[in-house]
Amino acid sequence: MNPSSTPGLIMSERRGSIAVVTLSHPGKRNALTVAMWRELARLFAGFSLDAGLRAVVLRGADGHFAAGADITEFPRERADANSTYHFHQQIIAPALDAIGGCAVPVLAAIEGACVGGGLEIACECDLRIAAASAQFGAPIRHLGFPMAPRELRGVLAVAGRSVALELLLEGRTMNAATAAAKGLVTRVVADADLEADVMRSATDIAAGAALAARLNKQTLRRLAPPPRDFTEAELRAFYAAWAESPEHREGVQAFLERRPPKFV
Amino acid sequence: MNPSSTPGLIMSERRGSIAVVTLSHPGKRNALTVAMWRELARLFAGFSLDAGLRAVVLRGADGHFAAGADITEFPRERADANSTYHFHQQIIAPALDAIGGCAVPVLAAIEGACVGGGLEIACECDLRIAAASAQFGAPIRHLGFPMAPRELRGVLAVAGRSVALELLLEGRTMNAATAAAKGLVTRVVADADLEADVMRSATDIAAGAALAARLNKQTLRRLAPPPRDFTEAELRAFYAAWAESPEHREGVQAFLERRPPKFV
Amino acid sequence: MNPSSTPGLIMSERRGSIAVVTLSHPGKRNALTVAMWRELARLFAGFSLDAGLRAVVLRGADGHFAAGADITEFPRERADANSTYHFHQQIIAPALDAIGGCAVPVLAAIEGACVGGGLEIACECDLRIAAASAQFGAPIRHLGFPMAPRELRGVLAVAGRSVALELLLEGRTMNAATAAAKGLVTRVVADADLEADVMRSATDIAAGAALAARLNKQTLRRLAPPPRDFTEAELRAFYAAWAESPEHREGVQAFLERRPPKFV
Numbered sequence: 001m002n003p004s005s006t007p008g009l010i011m012s013e014r015r016g017s018i019a020v021v022t023l024s025h026p027g028k029r030n031a032l033t034v035a036m037w038r039e040l041a042r043l044f045a046g047f048s049l050d051a052g053l054r055a056v057v058l059r060g061a062d063g064h065f066a067a068g069a070d071i072t073e074f075p076r077e078r079a080d081a082n083s084t085y086h087f088h089q090q091i092i093a094p095a096l097d098a099i100g101g102c103a104v105p106v107l108a109a110i111e112g113a114c115v116g117g118g119l120e121i122a123c124e125c126d127l128r129i130a131a132a133s134a135q136f137g138a139p140i141r142h143l144g145f146p147m148a149p150r151e152l153r154g155v156l157a158v159a160g161r162s163v164a165l166e167l168l169l170e171g172r173t174m175n176a177a178t179a180a181a182k183g184l185v186t187r188v189v190a191d192a193d194l195e196a197d198v199m200r201s202a203t204d205i206a207a208g209a210a211l212a213a214r215l216n217k218q219t220l221r222r223l224a225p226p227p228r229d230f231t232e233a234e235l236r237a238f239y240a241a242w243a244e245s246p247e248h249r250e251g252v253q254a255f256l257e258r259r260p261p262k263f264v
Numbered sequence: 265m266n267p268s269s270t271p272g273l274i275m276s277e278r279r280g281s282i283a284v285v286t287l288s289h290p291g292k293r294n295a296l297t298v299a300m301w302r303e304l305a306r307l308f309a310g311f312s313l314d315a316g317l318r319a320v321v322l323r324g325a326d327g328h329f330a331a332g333a334d335i336t337e338f339p340r341e342r343a344d345a346n347s348t349y350h351f352h353q354q355i356i357a358p359a360l361d362a363i364g365g366c367a368v369p370v371l372a373a374i375e376g377a378c379v380g381g382g383l384e385i386a387c388e389c390d391l392r393i394a395a396a397s398a399q400f401g402a403p404i405r406h407l408g409f410p411m412a413p414r415e416l417r418g419v420l421a422v423a424g425r426s427v428a429l430e431l432l433l434e435g436r437t438m439n440a441a442t443a444a445a446k447g448l449v450t451r452v453v454a455d456a457d458l459e460a461d462v463m464r465s466a467t468d469i470a471a472g473a474a475l476a477a478r479l480n481k482q483t484l485r486r487l488a489p490p491p492r493d494f495t496e497a498e499l500r501a502f503y504a505a506w507a508e509s510p511e512h513r514e515g516v517q518a519f520l521e522r523r524p525p526k527f528v
Numbered sequence: 529m530n531p532s533s534t535p536g537l538i539m540s541e542r543r544g545s546i547a548v549v550t551l552s553h554p555g556k557r558n559a560l561t562v563a564m565w566r567e568l569a570r571l572f573a574g575f576s577l578d579a580g581l582r583a584v585v586l587r588g589a590d591g592h593f594a595a596g597a598d599i600t601e602f603p604r605e606r607a608d609a610n611s612t613y614h615f616h617q618q619i620i621a622p623a624l625d626a627i628g629g630c631a632v633p634v635l636a637a638i639e640g641a642c643v644g645g646g647l648e649i650a651c652e653c654d655l656r657i658a659a660a661s662a663q664f665g666a667p668i669r670h671l672g673f674p675m676a677p678r679e680l681r682g683v684l685a686v687a688g689r690s691v692a693l694e695l696l697l698e699g700r701t702m703n704a705a706t707a708a709a710k711g712l713v714t715r716v717v718a719d720a721d722l723e724a725d726v727m728r729s730a731t732d733i734a735a736g737a738a739l740a741a742r743l744n745k746q747t748l749r750r751l752a753p754p755p756r757d758f759t760e761a762e763l764r765a766f767y768a769a770w771a772e773s774p775e776h777r778e779g780v781q782a783f784l785e786r787r788p789p790k791f792v
Contacts, residue, residue: 105693105697126693126697127693127694127697127698128690140476141472141473141476141477141480142472142473143473144473144475144476145473145476146475146476146477146479146480146483147480147483148483149483149486149487152480152483152484152487153487156484156487157689158689158690160424160447160688161421161422161484161488162392162422162447162450163447164484165369165390165391165480165481165484166391166450168476168477168480169369169390169391169469169477169480169481170391170465170468170469171472180709181444181445181709182447183447183688183690183691183710183711186690186694201698204698205697205698207791208669208670208699208791209669209670209671209672209673209775209776209779209789209791210775210791211672211674211769211770211773211775211776212668212669212672212673212674212696212770212775212776213669213674213696213697215674215766215769215770216669216674216675216680216693216696216697217693217697219674219675219676219677219680219766220680220684220689220692220693222677222756222758222762223677223680223681223684223755223756224689224756225489225753225756226756227487228486228487228488228489228490230486234486238479238483241475241479242475242476242479245475247473247474247475247476248473248476251473261473263471263472263473263474404740405736405737405740405741405744406736406737407737408737408739408740409737409740410739410740410741410743410744410747411744411747412747413747413750413751416744416747416748416751417751420748420751424688424711425685425686425748425752426656426686426711426714427711428748429633429654429655429744429745429748430655430714432740432741432744433633433654433655433733433741433744433745434655434729434732434733435736445708445709446711447711489753491751492750492751492752492753492754494750498750502743502747505739505743506739506740506743509739511737511738511739511740512737512739512740515737525737527735527736527737527738
């Protein structure tokens with residue numbers, strides 16, 4: 001349980017024409033470090049260039065999908081407006097872009113915690129298959145900061161405006177059945193069946209028409225309204241508005257000290 | 265029960281950093297008069313300028329949210345195409361703009377009737393928490409008129425195209441469980457728990473990161489596709505198409521005479 | 529069961545101010561032939577010009593809505609990239625345009641198979657009322673081809689991105705209850721009640737404010753983000769990418785030979 005002794009990593013394994021990617025950060029519910037975000041971006045960029053690949057399964061190790069970004073890195077990586085801009089725009093956004101833009105079908109196998117950055121990753125996948133005991137949320141209000149535009153764009157595309165507002169403003173987590181009722185997941189299966197269900201779907205997709213799958217993904221991207229990208233100036237203003245605020249400092253500090261935050 | 269003896273009003277009360285706004289029109293299920301729409305616009309414009317405010321609760325008095333516009337005012341306020349244009353564009357639209365554009369989280373506490381203009385107001389709020397016995401609908405086809413563009417825009421953003429078509433074309437009301445299944449409400453609670461559930465959420469939001477909440481709302485607005493606003497000429501043509509039609513006259517007349525309309 | 533002996537047809541019947549259109553292709557679950565797509569386009573274009581019409585009911589004969597396009601026509605009608613372009617852009621797209629653009633409310637009465645082209649037609653309707661035993665899907669991956677842009681646009685508008693991806697990538701069918709939970713249908717009724725429920729709704733709509741219904745449909749179309757239409761060059765490239773591919777040939781060939789496809 002000593003965080004510094006167990007660095008996180010991304011494991012990737014090829015099973016025939018299927019890649020299985022595992023988020024792993026022991027003792028931290030697979031919280032994502034800068035190194036892990038970078039590795040996700042690198043891996044998924046490679047997947048899109050791999051003509052022999054037909055499906056990707058994205059899962060977490062040890063009973064969790066991912067609990068979000070690793071907050072113990074925040075004091076070093078997100079100390080002021082500039083570094084916070086860099087962290088979200090140059091570390092997280094490229095990883096989400098690579099997953100969301102992956103040329104082949106990506107299936108998220110979700111159990112345990114799927115919150116914050118974990119939820120953001122899941123929302124970039126094509127199918128979200130959840131174990132019954134999975135938990136979903138984006139409780140970053142307790143850390144004193146808002147969701148960054150690129151990150152929120154993916155959550156919004158899956159959850160819709162009402163559910164995105166609910167997740168962010170209330171900051172609660174919801175169970176898999178509620179998440180399914182709200183359209184956040186493709187289906188819910190028994191905990192013990194998760195791996196088999198996801199691999200059955202991936203295997204079936206991989207045995208099917210691969211060109212059709214790639215073209216369906218392309219057409220859906222092309223049909224979507226163009227993303228309302230923020231200008232560089234707007235992004236700078238966004239991060240400047242909160243990165244160095246007392247609220248943000250208190251939220252992160254309280255988390256690191258394992259106490260409830262006090263916002264005033 | 266004499267409508268003219270009980271004018272409607274909007275009550276606003278401050279509880280710490282939370283504003284509680286109550287729609288009240290005794291004996292008329294809080295039907296909204298011109299004066300009430302104007303007061304809503306005025307109040308919510310003020311809320312957005314109030315740096316100390318952290319959440320708004322919007323509720324109705326006496327067991328209902330709101331039954332829609334007060335139709336007894338229609339003969340005076342909506343007699344022809346010009347006045348109908350004015351009523352919807354200059355009275356209702358600014359109220360919806362102010363609620364939908366409110367800088368802080370707005371929670372709708374919904375019990376009883378949430379129909380027509382009441383549904384339009386609820387759809388501009390961020391969270392819609394409903395009592396189990398609440399009823400939702402937009403049965404204005406029985407009054408012989410279509411939903412105005414600005415009003416429909418908000419309903420569409422929450423309900424989606426299919427449910428908006430269902431509500432308008434069939435003109436039925438649906439109970440809270442059905443509304444929840446269709447994504448119209450955030451959650452459904454027992455009637456007796458509504459006030460406590462809403463105030464618990466508002467209190468929690470108010471105790472949390474206020475800047476993050478404001479920025480999350482801003483980012484979601486910024487990410488949404490730009491509203492497809494109608495030109496002045498299109499709006500004039502829209503109201504001219506039906507305001508003085510026999511269908512509209514019959515619908516309103518029948519309501520005022522408490523008889524079913526006859527459309528031919 | 530000899531396909532060539534039972535050509536499909538579209539039957540249209542007027543009941544007062546309601547048109548009842550029936551997809552019929554005996555022994556083929558109402559699979560749509562080129563002649564049927566053309567007749568749908570012609571009929572619905574006429575409906576939009578018919579001032580006396582107040583509602584359209586679209587149903588299938590013999591216990592099914594429609595199973596999709598009639599694949600036995602594919603070798604003749606979709607032999608190469610040019611004819612495939614023609615088939616989807618000049619035969620199917622105009623039919624979907626006419627249904628989706630119909631001036632009056634269109635109610636789909638759905639029982640049995642509602643898959644592929646059948647699902648595409650249903651998604652262009654305003655209300656989708658389903659019998660409990662109806663089945664929904666778009667399993668065209670087993671035929672080795674992707675959904676064409678205009679066809680996918682309508683499915684996307686009803687199903688949303690996540691469900692469209694699920695339907696196309698997994699290629700499974702789902703029952704009516706699941707389809708309803710995912711927002712694909714307006715409501716589910718007992719099989720024996722389908723006709724009565726749909727005709728009750730159509731009769732009620734027809735007896736109501738017809739101008740309001742037309743204007744509500746117009747406003748909803750006007751408010752939607754403009755469709756991201758593909759250029760002619762993009763469409764040509766889309767069809768060229770798969771029409772003559774081994775995958776597509778194998779998918780169609782396997783279907784015609786009543787064997788599972790082998791994609792390599």
